[in-house]
Amino acid sequence: MAPRIEAPEFRLTKTDVVKKVEDILAPLKLSEEVQKRIREVYDEEMRIGLARNPSRKSCLQMENTYLPELPNGTEEGEYLALDLGGTNFRVILLQLEKGRVVSDEVQHYFVPEPLRVGPGSELFDFLAACIYDFLETRSKLDHKLPLGFTFSFPMTQQDLNVGILVSWTKSFNCPGVVGEDAVKMLNEAIQRRGDLEVEVVAVLNDTTGTLVQGAFLDRKCAIGLIIGTGSNACYIERVDRVEKWEGTHGDIKEVVVDIEWGAFGDNGVLDFMKTEYDQMLDKNSLLVGSFTFEKLFSGKYLGELTRLVLVKLAEEGLMFGGKIPSQLLRPGSFPTRFVSLVEQDAVLKLARPVSSESCFHELGIEHGSDDLKILQQVCFAVTERAAILLAICLSATLMRVDREECTIAVDGSLYKYHPRLHHLLEHYIIKMTPGKKFSLLLAEDGSGKGAGLIAAIANRLRTRKHS
Template sequence: MQPFIAAMSKVRQAFFAAIVRSLLRTKSLLKAILNIWISPSIIKAQNVDANTNGGTNGEASHGSTKKIGLNEFLQIVERAFRPSSSRKRLVELSEGMRKQFWESMEDNPLCMLPSYNHQLPMGDERGTFLALDVGGSTFRVALIELSGRGAETGQEARILKRATFKINNGVKQLKGVLFFDWMAERIEETLLGQSEGHDMSEAPLSMGLAWSFPIEQTSLRSGLLQGMGKGFLAAHGLLGQDLGDLIQASCSRRGLNVHLNAIVNDSSATLLSKAYADPTTRFALILGTGVNAAIHLPVHIFAPPKFGVRPDEWHRCAKHVIVNTELSMFGTGILPSTIWDDALRAAHSKPTFQPLEHFVSGGYLGEIVRLVLIDGIQTAGLFGGVIPPSLVQPYSLETETISYMESDHTPDLFKATEIFASRHLSSLGPPPCPADILAIRTIASHVSVRAASLVAAGVHALWSLRNEAENISPASSSHTLVAYNGSVLENYPGFKTHCQTFLDGLVEASGGSKGVVELVFAEESSLLGAAVAGAVAALGS
């Protein structure tokens, strides 16, 4: 009995302390109590109900919150998320991000990073090129024929041969040069298996590499190897050595007549892949598990230290440069946070590292919905007031799940019910009813629409930055493409459409024309971008 009394005493103390804190911040008593009702982090009832994991995830324990009606709860959720997507608010956010971009071009070593790619493709690069794409779970190799913009639309680039190799734990455990030797063996396997394309007895085959891990790039084809993370041991004993030389050496040991000409990251590859077919491409946007963007900007707007030590020849030739923005890192202090966003960050190991990513990426959308849903269960009686055990753990509600649920527009929501029940069926409470499923879809819609609006604000901020850098007025700005890829933009129902709609509204608010900034899918962007980068470097040298 004593532990229970002590626990209840702690609850009462936390309750009154929260009210006092809220009042001290000039909130009314009613507003303070309302915040406590819906906040997943104010009351932490310890050792009251272990099944809800209370006190460890910043969530209120079951039974410790004031009950309200479902409609009232959903109205609270709507009021929390919807204002973030108003045009006025998005214009303010875009302006704030644009200012942060300018500041980061002065001395920030983590974002707005000029690459070594200072040339966009002319569109007349032709020939057969080898493209390599090294990701966290796959290594892809493709032989690509570039035919130029004069070719039939959609036929500017043709993949002659493509192979995908799983990077399993055994491959990740390959230390040092053994990993690069494994890559060379896969390249040889792909080339020897081709039925058409390049004759290996001819001049060296130009290669481009899309590398999804950190390097300190020192030239278009060179970069100092850094720790790869994700269980990879390839950098073991090789830290600081040149990535291009390591790959070239492994290929040479197998007698491969190839030459690495370019190393690019995923955002640069996406921009280059679409720019080859359409010369109006100036941006790239990646939105999947994470978020990033690339932009083509004049060199003169950057502070000289941003370029590090580069050859004089590069500076003589480079008038513009493709910039890896690291977009995820922007938005500090200006993003429209709700109590659920606050709870997510409070439980995060790096709560301030990638502000925008926490609001918009596939790695977090499901978690935001889960936090809201937990509050709905505890305060509005969703799921009979019983939290499914599978939803207790952070990040247990995947963005893929809510994506499937949002795609179901049938009256009975049969598919949405089926997918949720298959992943989160609880034996402790009643099965989800139609009202429960509809509530989840409604919550997910508020979260995903807000995310689309914030992504649009980020793209608009980049567009405004480029207009300012190039002395272009919004009214006279010509049609510009934003090449995109990533699971959220590609697969989440309605996300790309919402994003384009918000972007159109922001452009019009700036004095531009609707549709002047267009989001366009970049298919196979890593492979095609790597091939184009290799072609530009080989044919331009």
């Protein structure tokens, strides 16, 4: 049975305001017709993304990760993982026995700005030096260790251990790396040292790592999902559907496909459901016309979306006595953590919404009791739409995986800290895929432990190939 979903109680002092508020929030409510159309578009973009010679380009990358299997409980030995995605990165040593993690050691390193924008070879030399430091302090320099490399930048894969950088993001912009294989560059840096017995055997992003970590915890896992600052998903696909597979795939029956759904809609296929708030958010974003799906709900944007709705309500004279607080006119002033705090009050049904009050207090905004009630309605509206959008794509992916029972491994700050998102997701997936057995599993640190586990899988595949 689907969990019961209750919107916050909505009783205002001035009852005539209720309908006006609901009219302003109405564009955020997705009718069944709109939901059906989004699902049809998503299915079509997936199909085109996997096609060999499509008539047009899909907005879904549908990247072949070349990962043909997941943990099976036989993983043994020591494996390294390197997780690079920002100014701080991690080196991790994972020790496995009979498919169990018996120890994991982690060390963080900081990447100075000159290395983030300097020659690419110097960045990879630095990473190799950190691997040396990590192993030296643990007296493991003489250990022969396979390494899984989480490289959280846009890349195209040509094999499990080949990741071609498409573009740098965040604070990185090293010349000489775009268009090159990051695995090859790291392996060359390791070889230049001449004092490490380490080989990079697999490259991945955090979404693939989440799926692998989830499968390690639950063998029924076949979908990986990130709902954090951004969002993405991957899943196990039948090889015969991956028409664009380069070369032969031998006896491989399944492979993990990285959807890269943050860009869903970048080609305009979702324009029909975008509200004026979505359009305004995109117009004022750093990369206009990009990451369309993420901008509808992810942690980086959910608070900003809420702010734009609040400004609209104030402009219409429905909040703050008809005066727009100057604090709300500043982009980014209403962070997504505020949405979670307001939703927490609604879930607990507090007589006095303390957390909601604290948000306005932190912003220095004077407010009345009706303003708090409207704020709860806005936060529920953006949250519910987020859950429905995610559920549409997840339910379609569940049907594509076509397993009797499927676990979805989830990680990401929005999923972990939002008090209602998990239950809303469950509710709408059940509604959209009646009778389908599934569960949502929190699988943390896919970019760390997941990378080490993929190194173990890659090692197993290599051993099998040469036996």
